Amino acid sequence: MGSFVISKRKNGEFQFVLKAGNGQVILASEGYSSKAACDNGIESVRKNSQVDARFDRLEAKNGKFYFNLKATNGQIVGNSEMYESVAARDNGIASVAKNAPDADVKEEI
Numbered sequence: 241m242g243s244f245v246i247s248k249r250k251n252g253e254f255q256f257v258l259k260a261g262n263g264q265v266i267l268a269s270e271g272y273s274s275k276a277a278c279d280n281g282i283e284s285v286r287k288n289s290q291v292d293a294r295f296d297r298l299e300a301k302n303g304k305f306y307f308n309l310k311a312t313n314g315q316i317v318g319n320s321e322m323y324e325s326v327a328a329r330d331n332g333i334a335s336v337a338k339n340a341p342d343a344d345v346k347e348e349i
Contacts, residue, residue: 242266242339244282246275247348254278254349258285258318258340266335267309267318275349282345284317285309289340295333297326305329309336 246256253271256278260266267285272278288294288311296308304322307329311317318336323329 242335242343244285244343244345245348246278246282246345256282258336258343260335260339265321266332266339267320269318270316279345281317284311285336286340286343288312288317289337292333292337295336297329297333307333 242258242260244256244258246254248254249271251271253273254275254277255271256269257265258267269278269281269285272281288309294310296310297305298307299305300322302322304324305326305328306320306322308316308320309318320329320332323332
């Protein structure tokens with residue numbers, strides 16, 4: 241089972257990552273000014289990860305592939321690592337959709 245891990249950046253902002261059951265990071269958040277806002281971001285990922293249209297499938301200038309997950313208001317709530325292929329990126333999306341709804345939350349603050 242996956243897990244959300246909340247941590248604090250050097251600048252004091254909170255962030256989270258979603259890890260798959262194998263411990264690999266499959267989605268990373270922006271920085272949030274408060275833990276409450278970070279918690280809201282996690283809930284947004286839980287909800288929006290179940291709507292395929294909320295995933296923007298993109299290609300970087302270096303030819304690698306990645307995705308962003310957007311909320312209903314169009315704001316990016318998480319982004320992926322860079323993948324070598326479209327298939328690998330699509331597997332990452334499937335992993336987020338599978339892991340996010342029931343992932344537990346851990347704090348490393």
